[in-house]
Amino acid sequence: MVRKPIKSFIILHLLFLLIAGTTGTVYAQNAEKIKLKHGSHREGKRTDAIMQKWRGNGLGQFIHWGLYAIPGGEWNGKQYNGAAEWIRSWNEMPKPAYDSLIYKFNPVNFNADQWAAIAKDMGARYVTITTKHHDGFCLWPSKYTSYTVANSPWKKDIMKPLVDAYDKAGIDVILYFSIMDWNHPGWRYDIKTRADSIAFEGFKKFTRNQLIELLTMYPKAKGLWFDGTWDKSWIKQAKFADELEAEMRKLRPGLIIGSRFRADEYGKRHFDSNNVLMGDYEQGWERKLPNTIADVHGNDWDCVMTIPENQWGYNKAWKGHIKTSTELIEMTAKAVSLGGNFVLNFGPKGDGSIRDQEKRLALEIGDWMKVNNEAIYNCGYSGLEKQDWGYSTKKTRIDKIYMVVFNIPVSGAYRVKLPAKTAIAKSYLLADQNQVLKVEEVHTNEYFVYANPASQSKPFVIVLETKKKERSGENNYDKAKI
Ligand code: FHN
16 A cells, blocks of 8 residues: 555656656757857758658659760860869860850750650659759850850750650759859859959859749749859858748748758858758768668758769760669669658750660669559658668558568578567568568568569569557467577
8 A cells, every 4th residue: 555655656756857857958958059040940851742742752863964065075085084064174174165165055956855754754753953053054044144045056945845844744843053153253162352252242142143033934843952052152151041042932932942052150061050951851962872761860861873973964985883773773772761862863965865875774764663663652761670682661651661672582581670569461572462472470570571583683572561460479489489
């Protein structure tokens, strides 16, 4: 009788310590937080429908297209290995020669519907297109500079047909925009003198005008993908960039902006001085993927990837390692398994056509996606321990786990460790749901799923339908231990 109140007291006391401990930590963390005017304005992921759609896209396409596609990495008969879209910055390339490429921009084979069809067949659900790369050449007829398509032999807007064609194909468009602009007289790497400061003020107005112009001209675009924001000059513009971001978001509610746009007042980029992500998703995964879920800190993210080693714009000579479709599919599966999207870059030629190798890869990826996209679209981190056979993904709010298999175990037995209180209800091949697979529980919550390895030459997907585990379910191994 006397022991009951004591027990309750202890429980209450423990509960108090627990709550006090937790909130204590929160207060401590808050106390340590730096007061920021221009840091992140949100903690945690966006929850609106537009962002949820973006999150579930899984696979995207990147397009780098501009004047650099005309030389394609070659100048004066010599092929250079650097990234083709950077050719203007090379010593060998005289700047006036590059800038006058505008008079050669006449992509007679450009067909926006064909580009969109290639992306659609590949299974891309969004596309990020360079409206303006570092060279400053605009693929839309901006009224704020003469360095645009309007003054090329082509004369016509490139962005409008692209936005319309991709949108018609059901592919969301994101506008790539380089803040760094080698063509604008006011742009500076750094601001060291009063003259720099005056020049850069003009450049800031120009940048703001162009961004508002883009959002106004292409209202179907879902977001902006910023680049060239690493220079000291831009990093010093925390207030301006923060206000501009707010202005753009007000103009276009739901607009998606990654973490590469602005720095906080201490010059911190991507993550502010309190380590909170700035923008709607992490944009730091360029030509690399995270390895574990811990690497992405609970944020949305996408990975942009080149097919060759480091060429974004069209380079006539693709040297070094060129990725295979299987590698690219594996990167897609890995990205989705870690809660991100995978965005594959294409660099169309100067005449507007897409190189054959890119078309072939897109087709191969598309063939795979047609059978297996259920494991990619609207999927994310499964919570399962990584196994050597490949990557697992999971649909949100549905009890299905997808095992995307890249390495077939010689035994034909695929190890799966499920969370506590979860069991496998049924397992089958995604490509052939009639092939129900044998499942064996070998330890508590640890299973072997058996699939016939001989018939598969491409990556394939095993589906696990899961259910709540019934209490009585002991397995042979556990019995042996008793
Ligand atoms: O310098 C650019 C590069 O040319 C390319 O556009 C990539 C794409 O993510 N971004 C920059 C490098 O980070």
